[in-house]
Amino acid sequence: MGGLAVLFLLGLYFVLSVIAVVKVKPLWAKGVVLLVALLLPTADAVYGRYKLKQMCAAEGGLKVYRVAENVQGFAGVATSDVWIKEYGFQFSEGERAKGKYYRISKQNNQIIVEENITPKSQYQVISVKTRGKAQYWKNAYVVQDMQGEVLAEDTQISFRGGWAERFLGQFADAGVGTVASCPNQETRSWFRLVNIVTNILKH
Numbered sequence: 001m002g003g004l005a006v007l008f009l010l011g012l013y014f015v016l017s018v019i020a021v022v023k024v025k026p027l028w029a030k031g032v033v034l035l036v037a038l039l040l041p042t043a044d045a046v047y048g049r050y051k052l053k054q055m056c057a058a059e060g061g062l063k064v065y066r067v068a069e070n071v072q073g074f075a076g077v078a079t080s081d082v083w084i085k086e087y088g089f090q091f092s093e094g095e096r097a098k099g100k101y102y103r104i105s106k107q108n109n110q111i112i113v114e115e116n117i118t119p120k121s122q123y124q125v126i127s128v129k130t131r132g133k134a135q136y137w138k139n140a141y142v143v144q145d146m147q148g149e150v151l152a153e154d155t156q157i158s159f160r161g162g163w164a165e166r167f168l169g170q171f172a173d174a175g176v177g178t179v180a181s182c183p184n185q186e187t188r189s190w191f192r193l194v195n196i197v198t199n200i201l202k203h
Contacts, residue, residue, distance in 0.1 A: 044162040045161055045162030045179075046162075048135060048159050048161065048162055049159060049180055051136075051159075052136065052157060052159040052180055052181075052182070053183075055136065055157050055182075056157055056182035056183065056185070059138075059155055059157065060155050060156065060157050060182040060185060061154065061155065061182065061185050062152065062153075062154045062195065062196060062199075063152060063153050063154075063155075064151070064152045064199070064200065065150060065151055065152060066149075066151045066152075066200075067151070067199070067200055067202060068122075068123055068145075068151060068200060068201050068202065069202050070202070070203065071089070071122070071123060071201040071202060071203050072089065072090040072091060072203060073089045073090050073091035073092055073093065073105070073120075073121060074089070074092065074093070074121050074122075074123045074124060074125060074143075074197070074201055075092075075093040075094065075095075075101075075119055075121035075123070075124040075125075076093075076094070076124040076125035076126050077125055077126060077127045077141070077193070078125075078190075078193055079092045079093060079094030079102075079104060080092060080104065081104050081106075081111045083104075083197070084104065084105065084106050084111065085111070087194070087197070087198060088203055089201075089203055090105060090106065090203070091103050091104060091105035091106075091120075091121075092104045092105075093117070093119050093120075093121050096115075100115075100116060101116070101117050101118070101119050102114060102115050102116070102117060103117045103119075103120075121146070122145060122146060123143060123144070123145050123146070123151070123201055124143075124144060124145075124146065125141060125142070125143050125193070125196070125197060126141075126142050126144070127139070127140070127141055127142075128140045128141075128142055134160075135159065135160050135161075136157055136158065136159055136160070137157070137158045137160065137178060138155055138156070138157050138158075139155070139156045139158075139189075140153050140154060140155040140156070141153065141154045141192060141193055141196050143196055143197070143200045143201065151200050152196055152199075152200045153196075154192050154195070154196045156181060156182060156185060156187060156192070157181065157182050158178035158180070158181045158182075159178060159179060159180040159181070160178055160179065161178075161179040161180075
């Protein structure tokens, strides 16, 4: 149904553009109308992709400010025994609910989960997302110490398209999404998370 609506709107826009070009008399006016018809749905989309490229160069990707040594474990997103089994950390801490923390660790060659603990992590990894109705969406992983000093950040920026793309996206089954992201950057969240953790928190 969504695809049919998009085709209908594209067809309608094409018909209205042809009618407008035919109705105007001077040849120069026909050229102006045709140019406007072509630029109206595409100008901000082209500029948006150009601006995305600039934003990616300035803000995107992995930026390292400091590497921490002798880190036994950390708190934050994706608390899992994977950090212990595959990446050599001694523990991983998370928050079940506001003020209720738990710790996953290895003791006597067994993975155990301790509830209602007092966190001992000196570092944490957080996820920062900027979404809403903005044209540009940002998704960043940030490694920081418990005092708030940022050690590193990995930012992925996405462009939601020009006005025409966003308008037509409302009729698509998947809804309005992103049409472009920072080039030559890892987009898969887990790989970005592993990369920033293993490169910044050394044990």
